[in-house]
Amino acid sequence: xxxxxxxxxxxxxxxxxxxxxxxxxxxxxxxxxxxxxxxxxxxxxxxxxxxxxxxxxxxxxxxxxxxxxxxxxxxxxxxxxxxxxxxxxxxxxxxxxxxxxxxxxxxxxxxxx
Amino acid sequence: xxxxxxxxxxxxxxxxxxxxxxxxxxxxxxxxxxxxxxxxxxxxxxxxxxxxxxxxxxxxxxxxxxxxxxxxxxxxxxxxxxxxxxxxxxxxxxxxxxxxxxxxxxxxxxxxxxxx
Numbered sequence: 324x325x326x327x328x329x330x331x332x333x334x335x336x337x338x339x340x341x342x343x344x345x346x347x348x349x350x351x352x353x354x355x356x357x358x359x360x361x362x363x364x365x366x367x368x369x370x371x372x373x374x375x376x377x378x379x380x381x382x383x384x385x386x387x388x389x390x391x392x393x394x395x396x397x398x399x400x401x402x403x404x405x406x407x408x409x410x411x412x413x414x415x416x417x418x419x420x421x422x423x424x425x426x427x428x429x430x431x432x433x434x435x436x
Numbered sequence: 437x438x439x440x441x442x443x444x445x446x447x448x449x450x451x452x453x454x455x456x457x458x459x460x461x462x463x464x465x466x467x468x469x470x471x472x473x474x475x476x477x478x479x480x481x482x483x484x485x486x487x488x489x490x491x492x493x494x495x496x497x498x499x500x501x502x503x504x505x506x507x508x509x510x511x512x513x514x515x516x517x518x519x520x521x522x523x524x525x526x527x528x529x530x531x532x533x534x535x536x537x538x539x540x541x542x543x544x545x546x547x548x549x550x551x552x
Contacts, residue, residue: 357540359543364545364546365545365546366440366527366529366543366544366545366546367479367527367543368543369540369541369542372540412478412479414479422467422484422531422541423469423481423484423492423494424471424479424481424541425481426478426479426480427478428477428478429478
């Protein structure tokens with residue numbers, strides 16, 4: 324049961340370049356999407372979110388794009404910095420009930436100095 | 437900055453033993469959650485708790501699991517009789533109540549449970 328899929332387990336990017344992390348989902352009831360960043364031995368930390376009524380949300384170096392028809396979202400980080408090296412999780416929720424998140428398996432981003 | 441705190445950071449236990457994992461959510465938050473991540477796998481929802489009762493639980497959260505908020509600040513996860521497959525990192529999370537059902541969950545650093 325993979326309602327949220329992150330098909331790339333890892334990604335390496337040069338410092339200063341753009342990092343693009345992708346996420347696909349299958350549940351059409353999802354209407355709110357979040358990206359979390361996780362360092363080793365720490366809990367997930369919220370990064371950015373987007374509601375299904377939008378197609379783009381930007382916060383500093385981080386931009387999330389949502390393509391509802393394709394059930395696809397992406398996280399762009401530009402410029403990438405070595406401190407961005409972490410595992411990035413895509414998560415989604417229906418926004419109903421208790422607001423439980425369904426996570427993808429994560430993509431490990433390595434930003435090379 | 438307010439944070440969710442969890443104890444212990446790591447617990448090793450024998451199969452069949454009871455384990456209690458503790459969490460102190462952010463003080464003005466009203467929704468509380470437990471998630472877990474088995475090594476190499478995705479973060480999975482276990483249970484949500486609101487207004488002193490379970491609001492939703494996953495199929496993972498069977499009769500061996502229970503949660504409570506005994507004193508208005510701590511939020512605990514109890515595993516009655518641990519199994520090898522319960523070995524995982526357990527994350528507590530909390531969320532403030534907002535008008536719309538959006539907003540981020542704040543996660544603790546996790547409690548690593550190792551069942552031998």
